[in-house]
Amino acid sequence: MNNSLTKYGADERFLTLAKEYKDLKLARVISQYKGIYKIIMEEGECLAKVSGKFMNEAYHASDYPAVGDYVMTDGFRKKGETSVIHRVLDRKSVFKRSAAGSKKEMQIVASNVDIIFICMALNNDYNINRLERYMTLSWDSGAKPVIILTKSDLSENIDNILNEVTSVTFTDDIILTTNKDESSYEKIYEYLKPGITGAFIGSSGVGKSTIINHLLGREIIKTSGLRNDDKGRHTTTTRDLILLKDGGIVIDTPGMRELGTGFAETSRGFEDIEELISKCKFSDCTHTGEPGCKVREAIEKGTLDLRRYENYEKIKRENKYAGLNSKEIEKEKLNQMFKSVGGMKKARKYLKDKDKRK
Numbered sequence: 001m002n003n004s005l006t007k008y009g010a011d012e013r014f015l016t017l018a019k020e021y022k023d024l025k026l027a028r029v030i031s032q033y034k035g036i037y038k039i040i041m042e043e044g045e046c047l048a049k050v051s052g053k054f055m056n057e058a059y060h061a062s063d064y065p066a067v068g069d070y071v072m073t074d075g076f077r078k079k080g081e082t083s084v085i086h087r088v089l090d091r092k093s094v095f096k097r098s099a100a101g102s103k104k105e106m107q108i109v110a111s112n113v114d115i116i117f118i119c120m121a122l123n124n125d126y127n128i129n130r131l132e133r134y135m136t137l138s139w140d141s142g143a144k145p146v147i148i149l150t151k152s153d154l155s156e157n158i159d160n161i162l163n164e165v166t167s168v169t170f171t172d173d174i175i176l177t178t179n180k181d182e183s184s185y186e187k188i189y190e191y192l193k194p195g196i197t198g199a200f201i202g203s204s205g206v207g208k209s210t211i212i213n214h215l216l217g218r219e220i221i222k223t224s225g226l227r228n229d230d231k232g233r234h235t236t237t238t239r240d241l242i243l244l245k246d247g248g249i250v251i252d253t254p255g256m257r258e259l260g261t262g263f264a265e266t267s268r269g270f271e272d273i274e275e276l277i278s279k280c281k282f283s284d285c286t287h288t289g290e291p292g293c294k295v296r297e298a299i300e301k302g303t304l305d306l307r308r309y310e311n312y313e314k315i316k317r318e319n320k321y322a323g324l325n326s327k328e329i330e331k332e333k334l335n336q337m338f339k340s341v342g343g344m345k346k347a348r349k350y351l352k353d354k355d356k357r358k
């Protein structure tokens with residue numbers, strides 16, 4: 001059943017899940033706009049909406065379908081009619097971010113991405129801390145990270161950079177690209193095999209569109225410079241999930257491009273640090289000078305890079321604040337600041353006393 005959807009990434013897992021819904025038909029969401037979804041089915045593309053029951057039962061923004069989702073619908077509809085989505089199949093990977101204007105709601109940016117291509121340009125965009133954060137974000141999502149170092153024509157010490165990237169990310173999945181040599185993009189195809197869904201993240205201007213255009217073999221997404229017209233980015237295409245002629249699938253949405261790491265868990269990519277922490281003498285060690293602290297020990301011995309450790313701490317702090325509103329963040333920061341003097345209560349008293357003294 002639905003085997004033509006295999007082309008669009010539906011693997012055994014989803015085909016099996018779909019079989020449980022006898023009366024419904026499998027589809028994949030290829031774009032969305034204000035409650036209307038464009039989906040691809042065996043018969044082709046059509047528009048869809050979620051059912052009333054779905055809306056009643058949806059509790060979080062993330063319960064709604066997102067680009068990349070496999071959904072169960074009541075069937076294909078011809079132009080002018082809309083299909084009805086009844087279910088979202090369990091996601092195998094998911095990219096989230098805080099929903100606009102909401103404290104705790106998470107919005108799905110894209111789902112069921114197999115490979116996330118982390119793009120970083122080898123000019124002043126290159127930043128090892130950011131790369132580390134992107135790695136964390138990828139591992140958390142469930143997608144496999146592959147690093148693309150773009151604009152290799154602009155760098156003179158590629159070997160040093162490659163060494164640094166390898167030692168920090170523990171991965172060999174690194175691709176160097178330059179638009180001065182088209183063949184440098186070939187390696188991307190080795191990852192984007194038929195049925196595999198990829199997405200590209202990285203700062204603006206690193207060359208994501210240049211790569212995607214290359215994969216598409218035509219100018220669907222206009223590269224920067226032409227883009228700042230009044231029509232915005234996605235006027236040239238209505239699809240955010242694109243099937244390449246060589247088989248891979250690419251998800252490219254504004255949300256995907258803007259992904260940060262504020263909400264990412266820290267553990268992935270920092271296993272060595274967490275391992276050290278677990279061995280500190282005190283379970284509540286703050287790694288700021290306690291005896292028997294394995295973290296400090298490693299930093300002093302030079303086996304743990306201080307910069308990496310500080311980046312780990314930074315991500316942890318940011319995670320703590322993710323999902324809190326500004327007032328809560330303020331409170332949390334004060335708590336943090338006054339932890340050493342006995343917490344908020346004392347801090348408040350201290351601030352009051354200080355006020356009185358004025």
Ligand SMILES: Nc1nc2c(ncn2[C@@H]2O[C@H](COP(=O)(O)OP(=O)(O)OP(=O)(O)O)[C@@H](O)[C@H]2O)c(=O)[nH]1
Nearest residue numbers: 150151177178179204205206207208209210223224
């Ligand atoms: N020197 C050099 N320039 C490149 C390379 N790849 C892309 N560029 C240029 O960099 C600029 C930005 O490229 P884009 O592909 O639009 O960057 P992007 O990451 O898609 O940017 P956003 O759409 O803003 O996210 C363009 O002027 C490209 O021509 C490269 O390998 N080397």
Ligand SMILES: [Zn+2]
Nearest residue numbers: 280285287293
């Ligand atoms: Zn410690």
